[in-house]
Amino acid sequence: MTSLADYTTLGLGGPARNFISAAGDAELIESVRAADAAGEPVLLIGGGSNLVISDAGFPGTVIHVNTRGITLADAGDGGVDVTVAAGEDWDTVVAATVAEGLAGLEALSGIPGRAGATPIQNVGAYGREVAEVITQVRVYDRREDQIKVIPNERCSFAYRTSLFKATGPRHVVLEATFRLARQPLSMPVTYAELATELGVVPGARAGAGEVRSAVLKIRARKGMVLNPGDPDTRSAGSFFTNPIISAAEFAQVEAIATARHAGPVPRYPAGEGLVKVSAAWLIERSGFTKGYGAPAPARVSAKHTLALTNTGTATTADLVALAREILTGVQTTFGVTLTPEPTLIGVTL
Numbered sequence: 001m002t003s004l005a006d007y008t009t010l011g012l013g014g015p016a017r018n019f020i021s022a023a024g025d026a027e028l029i030e031s032v033r034a035a036d037a038a039g040e041p042v043l044l045i046g047g048g049s050n051l052v053i054s055d056a057g058f059p060g061t062v063i064h065v066n067t068r069g070i071t072l073a074d075a076g077d078g079g080v081d082v083t084v085a086a087g088e089d090w091d092t093v094v095a096a097t098v099a100e101g102l103a104g105l106e107a108l109s110g111i112p113g114r115a116g117a118t119p120i121q122n123v124g125a126y127g128r129e130v131a132e133v134i135t136q137v138r139v140y141d142r143r144e145d146q147i148k149v150i151p152n153e154r155c156s157f158a159y160r161t162s163l164f165k166a167t168g169p170r171h172v173v174l175e176a177t178f179r180l181a182r183q184p185l186s187m188p189v190t191y192a193e194l195a196t197e198l199g200v201v202p203g204a205r206a207g208a209g210e211v212r213s214a215v216l217k218i219r220a221r222k223g224m225v226l227n228p229g230d231p232d233t234r235s236a237g238s239f240f241t242n243p244i245i246s247a248a249e250f251a252q253v254e255a256i257a258t259a260r261h262a263g264p265v266p267r268y269p270a271g272e273g274l275v276k277v278s279a280a281w282l283i284e285r286s287g288f289t290k291g292y293g294a295p296a297p298a299r300v301s302a303k304h305t306l307a308l309t310n311t312g313t314a315t316t317a318d319l320v321a322l323a324r325e326i327l328t329g330v331q332t333t334f335g336v337t338l339t340p341e342p343t344l345i346g347v348t349l
């Protein structure tokens with residue numbers, strides 16, 4: 001039996017009852033269709049970088065999405081539509097578009113996984129998200145047994161979510177189309193840390209290649225680019241999303257922070273009457289600092305409070321126990337309930 005630990009960046013997960021690698025759309029669709037007809041549960045895996053799979057494994061068919069293909073089409077006005085098969089490695093796509101002189105994906109450099117998963121949680125980093133450039137997503141709709149093209153405005157993209165995440169495993173992403181700009185300069189650099197790294201003022205542009213290099217540098221410092229030599233990267237990236245809370249809830253968090261001399265609470269706008277709070281800040285100020293958990297094999301990354309890591313001998317149960325401890329700690333300290341970012345398979349927090 002195939003061990004799913006070999007297919008997740010955490011290096012965790014028990015066996016798959018049945019494991020298929022799909023190299024083409026027809027094979028991918030047929031595999032899903034056959035499993036659905038047999039009443040067999042299906043789990044799609046791309047790069048396994050946003051998955052926490054139970055030690056018991058998956059009691060059904062796991063399909064590894066290995067489809068390939070990148071096509072470019074002129075979209076007029078300097079725009080280029082880049083259509084990417086779901087199984088393409090995401091960072092290879094970003095590198096190729098930057099090398100081709102196309103701007104739009106440079107800030108999303110270094111994110112592990114496959115292109116097909118990027119629309120699922122509306123992948124984002126350093127002030128940018130794929131929702132800004134995706135024009136459409138081609139899917140196989142399992143419920144209607146049909147291939148469909150879903151335009152951006154019907155993807156319900158929002159912070160770390162989309163129609164595809166909300167409807168669970170109903171849609172199999174076959175390919176996504178990104179509208180990029182043929183220009184040497186990047187999209188405006190809005191993220192302060194990135195602007196500082198580049199030596200530009202927030203809102204300015206830099207060379208797209210320079211932005212890619214700067215992002216990769218920052219990410220490496222935080223253990224956020226996969227590196228077999230760096231155990232802090234054996235993670236699923238950020239384990240919790242930044243909570244979006246009401247202004248009244250935020251006032252409570254501020255009052256608690258003041259009472260605890262925890263310093264100003266970092267906040268970001270999140271729509272009318274709502275505030276996005278840094279999950280990393282809440283976690284750290286609740287006592288879970290970098291490296292927390294050592295010497296246990298599941299611990300908080302030594303480089304980034306939001307990443308939970310498997311140092312090599314952890315089980316999924318260990319990792320989930322750590323995640324629960326953090327969840328409860330933040331709830332008790334600040335009254336805020338964190339939401340896990342990765343997809344949890346066979347486990348709950």
Ligand SMILES: Cc1cc2nc3c(=O)[nH]c(=O)nc-3n(C[C@H](O)[C@H](O)[C@H](O)COP(=O)(O)OP(=O)(O)OC[C@H]3O[C@@H](n4cnc5c(N)ncnc54)[C@H](O)[C@@H]3O)c2cc1C
Nearest residue numbers: 046047048049050113114116117123124125173236237343
């Ligand atoms: C070190 C590190 C850094 C990270 N940094 C970021 C970051 O900066 N920003 C960010 O947004 N994310 C980040 N992530 C999370 C992750 O890389 C992304 O969410 C990525 O898009 C997941 O891709 P994947 O192919 O690995 O998906 P997987 O983990 O294989 O799957 C994730 C989910 O998508 C489903 N899925 C996969 N492929 C398909 C498909 N073709 N059709 C339908 N469903 C599918 C799976 O069933 C699962 O539910 C990081 C992860 C790590 C390990």
